[in-house]
Amino acid sequence: MIKVQSLCKSFNEITAVKDVSFTAENSVVTGLLGPNGAGKSTTLRILYGLVKQDSGDAHIDEFNVHTHRVEAQRRIGVLPDSHGLYIRLTAREHIQYFGRLHQVDENELATRSDELIRLLDMQGIADRRVEGFSQGERMKVCLSRSLIHNPTNVLLDEPTNGLDVMTTRTVREIITELKNQGVAVLFSSHLMHEVSRLCDKIIIISDGTVVATGTTDEIRESASEENLEDAFVKLVEKVI
Amino acid sequence: MHPILAVFKKELIDGRRDKRAVMSAFIFPIMAPALVYFMLTAIIELRDSSKSITIPVEGAEYAPALIQWLEERDVTIEDFSGDAKEAVKNKDKELVFIIPSNYQEKLKALKTISIQVVLDGSRTDARPTINQAGNLLRRYNREVASLRLIARGVSPEVMSGIVETEVDVASKQERTAQALNFIPLYIILAAFVSGMGIAVDSTAGERERKTLEPLIINPVERYQIVMGKWFAASLFSSLGMAMTLVLCIVSMLQVPLDQIGLTFNITVTQILAMLIATLPLAFLAASMQMFLGIFAKSFKDAQSYIGILTILPVIPSLYMTFKPLLTQDWMFGIPMLGQHLLLVDILGGKSVPMIGYFLSAFSCLLLGIGLSFITAKLFERESIIAN
Structure with a gap:
């Protein structure tokens, strides 16, 4: 479970996150929806311990992400904003490196990486160096290395950005699969159809504050609009 | 891990x-x-002094004793005739000794004999040969001088007031x-x-x-x-x-x-x-x-x-x-x-x-x-x- 309370974070003069509170429960896919620069990435970065909030609290399960950073990080699998890979390592080596940093047992590491490679349909590229991988292949490597330790909470920052249809499908299937396993999935996106299709719960962020929370239907109702996109635009404009 | x-x-x-x-x-x-x-x-290789050298000499016939002394010290003497300066300049020769025709005359008169050493000061590769040839000439000079003193009943030691002896403590x-x-x-x-x-x-x-x-x-x-x-x-x-x-x-x-x-x-x-x-x-x-x-x-x-x-x-x-x-x-x-x-x-x-x-x-x-x-x-x- 991921719990965020009154988060606030500024960089120099710019306030990226003003007041964000929400909960992402287990077995639920929660979508963080908002226009570019709304504070989605910053919220996620606070959650995975990359930046420190100015005020407010963030918890992964019962661990405070700031005071118990490492404990909190053990419980999350993250697909961050930057998809950097080590060009001289193979896909499998990437998965294993991250598994070892999570102190996954060596035997389990071998079986689990095989499993992920199969799940993401990476058999053909698993032992090739990642230099020259396509966008989709790189994304698969990033995704598999973030799931190697069987996290109970998964954070995905714009997971389908720039992917082709096939890979997007795989990512969607994995999100559903994680949900069925009881994982709390939190993902950010600015793609309306993606969010409405996958999420059980939507949190709309605009200008660093939460403007609406609920299911697709609830959000449409609260904005009294027929489709989600119109509701989104209406809610966001109200703030700005 | x-x-x-x-x-x-x-x-x-x-x-x-x-x-x-x-x-x-x-x-x-x-x-x-x-x-x-x-x-x-x-x-x-440049500093190696044990190498035997060759000295082209013009007028070798005037100083047979010097030539023999040099040959005893592993020097190859080469008779030279022609323009010594030109030969050194063209890098045909590293150096040339020119022995004057009045060598014997001056030797007998106990006068100072001048032997010209024609060299090219800008050639670093010829430096070792030139240095060695110069050293040999100076040594021969001391021998000639000593003999002149002995002939007059004077000890050659008169010539050397002080001698330095290096004691190097470095191993x-x-x-x-x-x-x-x-x-x-x-x-x-x-x-x-x-x-x-x-x-x-x-x-x-x-x-x-x-x-x-x-x-x-x-x-x-x-x-x-x-x-x-x-x-x-x-x-x-x-x-x-x-x-x-x-x-x-x-x-x-x-x-x-x-x-x-x-x-x-x-x-x-x-x-x-x-x-x-x-x-x-x-x-x-x-x-x-x-x-x-x-x-x-x-x-x-x-x-x-x-x-x-x-x-x-x-x-x-x-x-x-x-x-x-x-x-x-x-x-x-x-x-x-x-x-x-x-x-x-x-x-x-x-x-x-x-x-x-x-x-x-x-x-x-x-x-x-x-x-x-x-x-x-x-x-x-x-x-x-x-x-």
């Missing part, structure tokens, strides 16, 4: 596959000793070590050159390729990441140093040092002592480079900072070459200078005080740990990790 070990292993695999890093790490240890070998061999090995001053310098340089690729790649490189953010999301303390990287870079650096040391020694053993009156002997114990003396420097060099690397946004950026850093180790060695200081214990505590002094002493076969090893290792490791600690702190900074 412990996180430090996991990072260490990954950096080693990554570093080994990085052709750029491997090239920069191991070209120096191979090139430096080879260069030294060729330079020293060339210098020795032959120490003199050799002095002449091989560049070996410590090269080994110290190798520490900085060999670990650079991996130190920069694992700091500035991570930032440049945007791999730093995914990396630090893992449940690992930042100091553990820094330590893994530090040890990997230090390993490359120490391998480079060890290679430079061993190859320098191998090439020194091939150089005919005995021809210039020096001997180079080295025992396994000395080699081990040198390795122990320099090892801490690898850790310091790597920590310095990582510290600078983390500030840089790209590999190129980092290389320009670190290029300047490479001048640093040369300073103590150069200073010692031009203005040698009397070694005092505290000097071992100055990183790089300490290693330089240790290496010179070990090479010279002197017994090195234990405090020397201790101080130099202690100061290097302390500074290295300090810098790595700061680097780990920098890894916590949002401006560094979050672009």
Whole structure:
């Protein structure tokens, strides 16, 4: 479970996150929806311990992400904003490196990486160096290395950005699969159809504050609009 | 697997596959000793005085005694006729002696005889021959002068009021070590050159390729990441140093040092002592480079900072070459200078005080740990990790 309370974070003069509170429960896919620069990435970065909030609290399960950073990080699998890979390592080596940093047992590491490679349909590229991988292949490597330790909470920052249809499908299937396993999935996106299709719960962020929370239907109702996109635009404009 | 070990292993695999890093790490240890070998061999050939020389002589028939004396001293005499100046200028001859036709006349009259030595002062390759020929003429002069005095019942000792006798307290090995001053310098340089690729790649490189953010999301303390990287870079650096040391020694053993009156002997114990003396420097060099690397946004950026850093180790060695200081214990505590002094002493076969090893290792490791600690702190900074 991921719990965020009154988060606030500024960089120099710019306030990226003003007041964000929400909960992402287990077995639920929660979508963080908002226009570019709304504070989605910053919220996620606070959650995975990359930046420190100015005020407010963030918890992964019962661990405070700031005071118990490492404990909190053990419980999350993250697909961050930057998809950097080590060009001289193979896909499998990437998965294993991250598994070892999570102190996954060596035997389990071998079986689990095989499993992920199969799940993401990476058999053909698993032992090739990642230099020259396509966008989709790189994304698969990033995704598999973030799931190697069987996290109970998964954070995905714009997971389908720039992917082709096939890979997007795989990512969607994995999100559903994680949900069925009881994982709390939190993902950010600015793609309306993606969010409405996958999420059980939507949190709309605009200008660093939460403007609406609920299911697709609830959000449409609260904005009294027929489709989600119109509701989104209406809610966001109200703030700005 | 412990996180430090996991990072260490990954950096080693990554570093080994990085052709750029491997090239920069191991070209120096191979090139430096080879260069030294060729330079020293060339210098020795120039300074070698045991070589027999050939002197072209014009008017040899006027001074048969001198010619015979020279021939007894392994000089090949070549009759010369024609324009001596032209021949030397055209580099046909290294030098020409011109013996005047009134040689015997002047000799009998006990007058000073002038023998012209035609030479080209701008030719460095002819220098050894010219010097040797000049020395021989001066020696012959003393013999002639002595004979003239004896003929008058005067002891030749009258001519030499004072004679200097050099008593060199330096052992032959120490003199050799002095002449091989560049070996410590090269080994110290190798520490900085060999670990650079991996130190920069694992700091500035991570930032440049945007791999730093995914990396630090893992449940690992930042100091553990820094330590893994530090040890990997230090390993490359120490391998480079060890290679430079061993190859320098191998090439020194091939150089005919005995021809210039020096001997180079080295025992396994000395080699081990040198390795122990320099090892801490690898850790310091790597920590310095990582510290600078983390500030840089790209590999190129980092290389320009670190290029300047490479001048640093040369300073103590150069200073010692031009203005040698009397070694005092505290000097071992100055990183790089300490290693330089240790290496010179070990090479010279002197017994090195234990405090020397201790101080130099202690100061290097302390500074290295300090810098790595700061680097780990920098890894916590949002401006560094979050672009």
